[in-house]
Amino acid sequence: MIIMKDVYKTYPNGVTALNGISVDINQGEFVYIVGPSGAGKSTFVKLMYREVEPTRGQLMINNMDLSDLKEKNVPHFRREIGVIFQDFKLLSKLSVYENIAFALEVIEESPKNIRKRVMDVLDLVGLKNKARFLPDELSGGEQQRVSIARAIVNHPKIVIADEPTGNLDPETSWEIMKVFEEINARGTTILMATHSKEIVNSIKKRVIAIEDGLIVRDQHRGEYGYES
Numbered sequence: 001m002i003i004m005k006d007v008y009k010t011y012p013n014g015v016t017a018l019n020g021i022s023v024d025i026n027q028g029e030f031v032y033i034v035g036p037s038g039a040g041k042s043t044f045v046k047l048m049y050r051e052v053e054p055t056r057g058q059l060m061i062n063n064m065d066l067s068d069l070k071e072k073n074v075p076h077f078r079r080e081i082g083v084i085f086q087d088f089k090l091l092s093k094l095s096v097y098e099n100i101a102f103a104l105e106v107i108e109e110s111p112k113n114i115r116k117r118v119m120d121v122l123d124l125v126g127l128k129n130k131a132r133f134l135p136d137e138l139s140g141g142e143q144q145r146v147s148i149a150r151a152i153v154n155h156p157k158i159v160i161a162d163e164p165t166g167n168l169d170p171e172t173s174w175e176i177m178k179v180f181e182e183i184n185a186r187g188t189t190i191l192m193a194t195h196s197k198e199i200v201n202s203i204k205k206r207v208i209a210i211e212d213g214l215i216v217r218d219q220h221r222g223e224y225g226y227e228s
C-alpha cells in the first residue's frame with residue numbers, strides 16, 4: 001500500500017520536480033506512470049525506494065512513514081521494494097547467479113536457501129540454463145530478466161521499474177512485459193514509468209499521467225494519451 005499526500009520535491013538546484021502529488025495505490029495493483037520528458041516520473045518513482053526524499057508532504061509505504069523513517073530502518077524498508085532500471089545495473093564481473101545471490105547474501109540467508117531461491121527465480125524468468133554466464137554474455141532482454149530476478153528474489157511487496165523496456169527492441173519488450181504480468185499475478189504491486197505507447201495501450205492497466213510535477217490523469221485501464 002502506497003499513500004502520498006501533497007508531496008513536493010525541489011532539488012538543491014531549485015528545480016521543483018513534484019508540485020503537490022496525492023495518490024493511493026493498493027497492494028497488487030499494476031500502475032503505469034506516463035508523461036512528457038522532464039515531467040517528474042523518475043522523481044515520483046525514486047521517492048518510492050527512497051532514492052530521493054520529499055521536500056514536503058506525507059509518504060506511507062507498506063505501513064512505514066517515510067517522512068520520519070530512521071536511517072537504521074532504511075534497509076528493512078528497502079527489502080520490501082524491488083527496483084529495475086532501464087540500463088539493468090548488473091555487476092559485470094559477477095555471474096548471473098552471483099548477481100542475484102548477492103541480494104540475498106547481504107541479508108544473511110543460509111547457502112542452501114540462497115541456492116534454492118536463486119534457482120527458483122531464474123526458473124521464473126526463464127534463465128536457469130544461463131546461471132553461470134556473465135552479464136556481457138547475455139542479450140539485452142536476458143540481462144533485463146536477470147535484473148528482474150534480482151529485484152524479486154527477496155519477495156518484495158512492491159516492484160518499481162523505471163523505463164524497463166527503454167533499451168529493448170519491441171519483441172523483447174513484450175517478453176519482459178509477460179514477466180511483469182506474471183509477477184503481478186502473484187500479488188506484487190508493480191509501478192512502471194514508461195514512454196511506450198504500444199505497451200500501455202495494449203496491456204491495459206491503471207495509468208497515472210504526470211505533467212509539470214502534477215498528476216493530470218489517473219485512469220483505470222487507461223490509454224497512454226501522448227504521441228510516442
Ligand SMILES: Nc1ncnc2c1ncn2[C@@H]1O[C@H](COP(=O)(O)OP(=O)(O)OP(=O)(O)O)[C@@H](O)[C@H]1O
Nearest residue numbers: 011013015016017036037038039040041042043044
Ligand atoms: N538530481 C536532480 N537534480 C536537479 N534536478 C533534477 C534532478 N533529477 C531530476 N531533475 C529535474 O527534475 C525534473 C523532473 O525530472 P524527472 O527525471 O523526474 O522527469 P521524467 O518525467 O522522469 O523525465 P524523462 O521521461 O525524461 O526521464 C526535470 O526538470 C529534471 O531536470
